Amino acid sequence: MVDSNLNAGVGDLAALISRIAQNEGDHSTAIASLSLHRRNMATLPVHCIYQMGLGVVVQGAKEIMLAGKPTHYSAGESLLTTIDLPVVSHVTRASQREPFLGLMLTFDPRMVVQIAALMPPAKSIKEIPPNPLSVEPLDEGLIDALSRLIKLLDEPDLITHLEPLIQQEIVMRLLASNHGPQLRHIATAGSPSQNISRIVGWLKQNFTRPVSMEELAANAFMSPSTFRQHFRAMTGVSPLQYQKKLRLQEARQQMLSKNLDASSAALMVGYESASQFSREYRREFGESPQRDIKRMRLAEE
Incomplete structure (x- = not known):
C-alpha cells in the first residue's frame, strides 16, 4: 500500500x-x-x-x-x-x-x-x-x-x-x-562544512579577483593544508580549480549571450592572458572558445 x-x-x-x-x-x-x-x-x-x-x-x-x-x-x-x-x-x-x-x-x-x-x-x-x-x-x-x-x-x-x-x-x-x-x-555553526560553505559563497561573488590560499584558509579558521583538504572533500576540486571553473563558465555565458570575443570575455572574468584562457577553456569544455560557442549556437537553432 x-x-x-x-x-x-x-x-x-x-x-x-x-x-x-x-x-x-x-x-x-x-x-x-x-x-x-x-x-x-x-x-x-x-x-x-x-x-x-x-x-x-x-x-x-x-x-x-x-x-x-x-x-x-x-x-x-x-x-x-x-x-x-x-x-x-x-x-x-x-x-x-x-x-x-x-x-x-x-x-x-x-x-x-x-x-x-x-x-x-x-x-x-x-x-x-x-x-x-x-x-x-x-x-x-x-x-x-x-x-x-x-x-x-x-x-x-x-x-x-x-x-x-x-x-x-x-x-x-x-x-x-x-x-x-x-x-x-x-548548518552547524563553526563546523568545517559551514566554514567551507561560507568561503564558496565569497568565491562566487569575487571569482574575478586574485585569491591567496593563505587568506582563504585564515578566513575559514584552518591551516592551508587542512583548508585544501576540506575544500576538496566538499566540492570535489581545489580552491583554485573552483575559481577557474567559475571564471570559465561565466566567460562562456558572456560569449554566448552578449557576443563577446574570447579576449574580452577573458579580461572580464579576471584572466590576464588570453592564451592561458584559451588553453584552460579547451581543457574544460573540449574545444576552443570560438568552436564551442559556434557549436552551442547551432544546437539552439
Whole structure:
C-alpha cells in the first residue's frame, strides 16, 4: 500500500510539472527558487553550477558528475546539494512518449541554519561524513509539500504569503529525513562544512579577483593544508580549480549571450592572458572558445 501511494504521489507530481512545462527546456516560475524541467530525449553532458538545493526527478533519469565521480538519480528520487558545486550534468533517460520531468528548488542557507537550530537532530552528524551530493527516495510528506508548492503557482496573490511557509516545511522534512545529517553539516555553526560553505559563497561573488590560499584558509579558521583538504572533500576540486571553473563558465555565458570575443570575455572574468584562457577553456569544455560557442549556437537553432 505504501509503495502504491508513493507511486501515485510521484505520478501526480509528474502531472503537475508536465502541465506547466509543456515544452522541452528549463522553465522558471513565479517562485524564484523553483524551476521545472522537461527533456524529450537524452542530453549531452553540460557543465554547470548546482546551487544549494533539492533536485527531484519524477520521470526519466539523470547523471551528475562531480570530480569524475558519477551520481545517478531517477524517477521517485531526490538529490540534495548542500553547497554550490561545479558539475557536469545530463539526462540519461527520456523520450517523446515519456519525457524527463523534474524540478529544482534552491534554498537560502540562512533559512536552513535557522530551522536546523529549532529541530533536534535525528542522527549524530559525527557518525555520517559530509557528502555534498546525496540521493534519497522521495516520501509521501515531501511529495505532498512539493505538490502544494507547484499548485501555489495557480494562486499568484498567495505566493508571497504561503511560499516561505511551504519552503520551511520542505526544509524541516529534509532535516527529519535521511538527507538531514548532510544539511546539518552545513548548518552547524563553526563546523568545517559551514566554514567551507561560507568561503564558496565569497568565491562566487569575487571569482574575478586574485585569491591567496593563505587568506582563504585564515578566513575559514584552518591551516592551508587542512583548508585544501576540506575544500576538496566538499566540492570535489581545489580552491583554485573552483575559481577557474567559475571564471570559465561565466566567460562562456558572456560569449554566448552578449557576443563577446574570447579576449574580452577573458579580461572580464579576471584572466590576464588570453592564451592561458584559451588553453584552460579547451581543457574544460573540449574545444576552443570560438568552436564551442559556434557549436552551442547551432544546437539552439
